[in-house]
Amino acid sequence: MTAPAADRETETGTGTVELSVVVPARDEERRLGPTLDALVDHLEQNRHDAGAGWEIVVVDDGSTDATADLVAARRDPRVRAVTGEGRGKGHALRLGVAATRGRRILMTDADLATPVAELARLERALAEGHAAAVGSRAVPGATLGDRQHRARELLGKTGNLLIRATAVRGIRDTQCGFKLFDGDKARAAFAASRLDGWAIDVEVLRHFQRAAWPVAEVPVHWSHRPGSKVRPPDYLRFLRDLARLRRVDLLAALLFLAFSAALYSGRVLDPAHRYLTDSLQDQNQWEWFFAVTADNVAHLRNPLFSDLQGFPDGVNLMANTAMPGLSVPLTPVTLLCGPAVTLSLVMTLGLAATATAWYRLIAHRLTPHRGAAFAGAALAAFAPPFVSHANAHPNFVVLFMIPLIVDRALRLCTGTRTGRDAVVLGLMAAYQFFLGEEPLLLAALGMLLFALSYTAVRPSEAATAVRPLLRGLAIAAAVALPLVVYPLAWQFSGPQSYDGIDHGTAPGTANSLRALLTFAERSLLAGDTEATRALSLNATEQNAFYGWPLALLALAITVLLWRRRPVVRALAATVLAAAVLSMGPRIGGAPGPWALLDGLPLFESVIESRVAMICAPALGMLVALAIAEPRGPRPVVRYAGPAAVALALLPLLPAPLRSEPRAEVPAFFTDGTWKAYVRDGETLVPVPLAEPGAAEALHWQTAAGLGFRMPGGYFNGPYGDGDRTGVYGVPLRFTASLLQDTRFTGVAPVIDTAAREAAAQDLAYWRAGALVLAPQPHADVLRETVDKLVGRPGRRVDGVWVWDLHD
Secondary structure, eight states, X not given: OOOOHHHXXXXXXXXXXEEEEEEEESSOTTTHHHHXXXXXXXXXXXXXXXXXXXXXXXXXXSOSSSHHHHHHHTOOXXXXXXXXXXXXXXXXXXXXXXXXXXXXEEEOOTTOXXXXXXXXXXXXXXXXXXXXXXXXXXXXXXXXXXXXXXXXXXXXXXXXXHHHHHTOOSOSOSOOSOEEEEHHHHHHHHHHOOOOSTTHHHHXXXXXXXXXXXXXXXXXXXXXXXXXXXXXXXXXXXXHHHHHHTHHXXXXXXXXXXXXXXXXXXXXXXXXXXXEGXXXXXXXXXXXXXXXXXXXXXXXXXXXXXXXXXXXXXXXXXXXXXXXXXXXXXXXXXXXXXXXXXXXXXXXXXHHHHHHHHHHHHHHHTOOOHHHHHHHHHHHHHSHHHHHHTTTOGGGTOOTHHHHHHHHHHHHHHTSXXXXXXXHHHHHHHHHHTTOHXXXXXXXXXXXXXXXXXXXXXXXXXXXXXXXXXXXXXXXXXXXXXXXXXXXXXXXXXXXXXXXXXXXXXXXXXXXXXXXXXXXXXXXXXXXXXXXXXXXXXXXXXXXXXXXXXXXXXXXXXXXXXXXXXXHHHHHHHHHHHHHHTTOSEETTEEOGGGGTTTXXXXXXXXXXXXXXXXXXXXXXXXXXXXXXXXXXXXXXXXXXXXXXXXXXXXXXXXXXXXXXXXXOOHHHHTSGGGGTOOTTOEEEESSOBBTTBOHHHHHHHHTTTOSBOSBOSSEEXXXXXXXXXXXXXXXXXXXXXXXXXXXXXXXXXXXXXXXXXXXXXXXXXXXXEEEEOSOTTHHXXXXXXXXXXXXXXEEETTEEEEETTO
16 A cells, blocks of 8 residues: 555655655565565554644665565565665664654564554654563563574563673663664664674663663564574574673773772782781771681681680670671681681772772663763772771671662652662662662661652652652561561661760861862872871771862852753752761850761761761762763864862872781791690680770781680670670780780889789680780780789790690
8 A cells, every 4th residue: 555646755755754664674575575664554544633744664685586686576665774784773773764854763573574564653652651562472471473582582582681791771671673663863873782682672762761762562463473583593692682782881890899909909919918007996896797707607606706706705796897798608618718818809999890890880771872980980989988998897888789779769769660669779778788888878878868868859759769769668677677687677676786885075186177188198199197097086097088178169060050951959968968967966166966966876886977978889989970961063162171170089099008917827827836825615814805096916817717716806795794885905904914014115013912913813714725926016024914914934936935724
């Protein structure tokens, strides 16, 4: 059936038409004729309204049969052919779409496996505001006629899973050849495409998602047609094209890994013999956490408790951020390679994974500009607070779950798949709980600040999102709670649990304005060690120090994009609120906002200066939006913005973390000599006892295979004697306090009968089998003191002095 001549003249002019149909064809002389008949009949019967013109563009992709002749023989100017080069479906579609004039573009295969009558379903989706409608065989409502061979069905399902995992989220069937697009957006997406093969559908849909153009997946009827052009090698080519799609993202991930390795360059190649200088005693502590968890798992003991230090009371590991989410699954690595290697892998790979996760979130949610997403993610993960915590605080560095949680919470706001997204969110939150509770709490606080800010900016959108969000959060809580309730009970009510830690009001527990605007200590270009340490607790708790250029840049971005991008206003408000909260309960003598949270359950142990870490990802997103913002043609405008971003970020570029050779562990521990002095049920007492300021004994213990227990240690626990106030280490008994003072002062104390009796009581309480003094400052004074306390001299054995208490 053909159209009247008058209609043809109107529809084949140089203007637009309502619908363009693109049909890729290669050697399709047997199937193309009936397909064109069906298309023309349907369009003639359903396109009678004024302006509802149509065209069919057949792309002859290097056919060797009469495919092109079939089109020419129709003598209908609305049905025309475009000649391809035989380079594949992707190249053919790119040519065909470029030749269209339609306000909407329908793509269909030459076999018309999906009847053209299904077009009405896709058109309804576009009428509802979607930019594309994808015919799907995998969503409820889809029907199947003749099916493919089971092997091809299995390969197709496997491929769709891989596509959703690596390239296009949320679309179950990207490869059905029946799709309807907004014409202008389709022409832009296909013009930007580069793939020539079957993965062109994935590349184009990925472009739509990056540009935040909504895509609907619509159930259709589909029947397998014999004569498929897909051959076994095409599956391998499809995998190759998927890899090409991810090449830029893979490069970003590799660069983040290189940045992380450079940061740890002083230790990453020899973790067992290098120590992070600025980690204080935290590296010893964290290696012990990984070692003791692996030991508990290997011996089927409770992974939430240990009495290997702090004997006889022990350590509540759940109350000490031992990261069971990683320390448990990495047990084989720890047992085979040692805890030093495990900690190095966790820190290096975890930091890179965190940056990659922020990169993915920014690219998918804010801007498809990969360079902008990379810069924003680099700031979000490698900001000065996280570089400071990179000194052996893995719970504040390994944060790759946080961007995933943010993304899943944003999905809940749409209300499309609330149940599924809520269950996934609950599982994610539970896993982050086992990686670090305080980062999860700070992330929740940051998300709340952003939600409140965005509500003020866009109240109508917030009102629409609040219902599915609250419903989803309730489901997520119901999923997460059963997984964490027992560990929570153990943490807050189990042995050696405590109520909270009072960090006092020392400089650095709260940020000052100066701390927020000063350059970081590890800044490669502008580091100020003296000023930074005066404004922070220590080298591992420098939780601000973003520098004044970044503050000015954030202000400029907010002003310039205030009207065009509402999200900028919400991000800026989040940064400001988090910065003010991090300044503590009193600011300049007046009550600050943190006073409302100070002392509340969960918040009572938070060092308030850490709240400033919320600023990093928000600032990263502001920077990404600024880089991605279109700029005018004038050179001044074009280059001024990137130059300002570079100047603000350059001072934040960190120098590698300091490291130094690690002191050798005495042969007394590595050779197993200690076994002759410590019997079952007894402890080995280091001189002085391990404590937060000197915890090298923890390293000796891990080097000895955790074969002995010891009193003292470096962990968080209750003060004791009914006082559940949290403290670092253990309350010092007489002997522990005496030896500690001697080590730090180098002054020999007076040892009388009362001192010897108190020491005897302490040794009995600790069930001590031996005291051991390793080489250290003031070792001679310490040895003299222990000789007097025990009543006899020690013996030099394998590099240490030993007092055998069985004599």
